[in-house]
Amino acid sequence: MKTIWLGLLLCLAPWLSFAQKPVTLEEKIGQMLMIGVPGTIADTTSAFYQDIKQGKIGGITLYERHLTPTNAAENLKNLISNYQKAAPVPLLVSITQEGGVVNRLKEKYGFPRMPSAQYLGQLNNLDSTKFYADNTAYTLSRLGITINFAPVLDVYAPTNPVLGSRERTYSIDPDIIIKHAAQVIKAHNYFKVHTVMKHFPGHGSSTEDSHLGLTDVSRTWKPSELEPYRRLIKQGLVQGVMTAHIVNTTLDEGKLPATLSKKVMTTLLRKDRKFDGVIFSDDLHMKAISAEYGLKEALERAINAGVDVLLFSGNIAGEAPVSGSTLVAMILELVQEKKIPESRIEEAYGRIMKMKNRW
Numbered sequence: 001m002k003t004i005w006l007g008l009l010l011c012l013a014p015w016l017s018f019a020q021k022p023v024t025l026e027e028k029i030g031q032m033l034m035i036g037v038p039g040t041i042a043d044t045t046s047a048f049y050q051d052i053k054q055g056k057i058g059g060i061t062l063y064e065r066h067l068t069p070t071n072a073a074e075n076l077k078n079l080i081s082n083y084q085k086a087a088p089v090p091l092l093v094s095i096t097q098e099g100g101v102v103n104r105l106k107e108k109y110g111f112p113r114m115p116s117a118q119y120l121g122q123l124n125n126l127d128s129t130k131f132y133a134d135n136t137a138y139t140l141s142r143l144g145i146t147i148n149f150a151p152v153l154d155v156y157a158p159t160n161p162v163l164g165s166r167e168r169t170y171s172i173d174p175d176i177i178i179k180h181a182a183q184v185i186k187a188h189n190y191f192k193v194h195t196v197m198k199h200f201p202g203h204g205s206s207t208e209d210s211h212l213g214l215t216d217v218s219r220t221w222k223p224s225e226l227e228p229y230r231r232l233i234k235q236g237l238v239q240g241v242m243t244a245h246i247v248n249t250t251l252d253e254g255k256l257p258a259t260l261s262k263k264v265m266t267t268l269l270r271k272d273r274k275f276d277g278v279i280f281s282d283d284l285h286m287k288a289i290s291a292e293y294g295l296k297e298a299l300e301r302a303i304n305a306g307v308d309v310l311l312f313s314g315n316i317a318g319e320a321p322v323s324g325s326t327l328v329a330m331i332l333e334l335v336q337e338k339k340i341p342e343s344r345i346e347e348a349y350g351r352i353m354k355m356k357n358r359w
Contacts, residue, residue, distance in 0.1 A: 025342065027088075028349040029331045031058035032303075033324050034094060034280070036314035040068050040075060042082035051324035052086045058352060059092035062145070063315050064104045072109035073143065080144040090356055092194075092309075094147035097136055101166045111139055117152055120180055121170030129180045133187035141191040148188060149196045149242060149280075151181040153228040154204030157220075162211065163204055174227040181228060185237045192359040196280055199244035201226055201251060201264055210245040210288035211316065214257075218249040226273075233275050239355060240278045241269065243307060245288035256305075257288055260298065265306035278351045280309045285319040295322070300334050308348035 030051075037060050038048050051057045060083060068075045080093055095104050100116025107113055112135040120129045140148055154160075155177070156169040163169050170177045181197070188195045202225030208215040232238050243259040251264050258264040259281050269275050281302055284290065289298050302310060314321040334340040 023349075025335065025345065026328055026332060027055045028345050029328045029335075030054075030056040030324060031089065031352050032308060032310055032331075032345070032348050033057050033327050034059035034061055034092060034309050034311045035324060036061050036063065036312065036321070037066055037079065037083070038314065038321065040066055040079060042079055042086070044086075047323055047325070049083075049086060052083055052091070053088070054325075055088045056324035056328045057087075057091075058089065059094060059147075059309065061311060061313055062093070062095045062104065063313070064106070065315070067104070067109050072105075073111070077143050084144065092147055092352070092356065093145045094149055094196075095140065095145050096149040097140060098150045098152060098168055099132065099136070100168065102168055105139060112136070116167035117170045117180070118156065118167035121156075121176050124176060124180075126179065126183050129183045130187060133184040134190070137188040137191040137193050140188075140193045145193065147194045147196060147240070149198060151184040151195065151197065152199070153177055153181055153197050153232075154199060154202060155222075155225050157205050159207050160204055161208065162206075169204055174224055174231075177228045178231050182232060182235065182237055185232070194239050194355060194358070196240035196242050196278075197229065197232065197238055198242035199246075199282060200229060200241050200269060201244065201248065201258055203244040203246055206246055210257075210282070211286050214247065214288050214292055215245065216247040216249075216255075218247065221246075221248050221250060226268075229269075229273055229275075233273055238275060238277055239358070240280055241275060242280045243282050245282055245286055256301070257292075259284075259289065259307065260293070260301035260305050262305045270306055276351070278308045278355050279306055281307045281311050283311050283313045283316065285313055285316040287316070290316075290319055296330050296334065299327070299331055300339050303331070303334075303340050303344055303348070306344075308351050 035057050099114035105111035114132050114136050152168050154163050154169050156172045157164045170180050185195045205220035206215050206217045245257045245259050247255050252261040312322050335342055
């Protein structure tokens with residue numbers, strides 16, 4: 001028995017030592033960063049690996065590009081494990097495994113089938129939703145993935161080029177969205193995988209793709225698009241929320257994208273909806289942000305708006321990867337310049353660590 005406990009303590013030693021020593025402001029900022037992994041192996045000589053090792057990246061995100069043609073599951077599991085071993089604090093490991101078109105872990109790599117949200121919403125059978133959600137959550141859990149950027153709470157609109165037309169939404173009916181999203185969340189909770197609702201405050205009615213540029217939903221958005229968030233938060237099911245890079249002058253007359261809007265993130269989501277979980281930005285490499293704002297300004301506005309985790313996928317064409325070291329230095333400078341209050345870093349860090357310690 002003593003041998004077992006000794007082995008466990010040795011495995012946990014790096015993380016226990018981090019928990020026991022004072023945490024610097026730079027390390028807290030590092031926890032706010034989630035960055036796309038380069039390549040399919042953990043290159044110990046790379047700047048990315050060193051940033052992980054030095055605590056300058058708190059989370060990693062995965063895409064189909066990280067899968068190998070053969071032995072995909074085993075190789076991905078090893079990739080995640082090698083980065084976790086290097087990290088002084090356990091990493092949040094995320095993927096977008098919604099089902100249907102947006103499926104990183106496809107059947108051709110040996111993973112189970114996951115149909116689209118639209119298919120499940122039209123079928124409207126909770127047993128079927130549970131079956132597929134259980135399969136997904138179990139798959140993520142055994143790979144070492146701790147976050148699924150799903151389910152989508154956006155309302156269905158056939159004219160939406162990135163959501164409705166790609167079968168990523170359950171229904172036009174908020175009741176159906178809520179019912180199936182709740183089942184997906186519960187399945188993931190069972191397998192200890194966090195879920196992140198998206199895209200707040202509602203991207204479903206947009207007629208443009210925020211991956212490609214500025215998207216304004218002011219004329220098409222309806223207050224009913226907030227209903228799934230209100231009810232699921234009230235049920236205590238929402239651990240994380242992902243922002244939308246959409247302009248909505250109904251909610252912020254200043255025409256800021258929701259990701260950068262304090263009125264949307266802090267006033268509407270935190271205060272009005274009483275959400276105290278983790279707010280994740282959608283990918284800050286998307287053109288709705290990167291083509292409109294400089295990197296430093298985007299960081300300043302997002303953090304001050306209330307965003308806790310800043311996501312950089314490295315998966316958007318034409319956008320160069322950005323390092324954890326660069327981002328930490330930039331945010332630290334903003335704090336030193338009094339453009340970001342240190343209290344915002346403390347708030348974000350506290351929420352992130354609460355999520356990491358949940359299971």
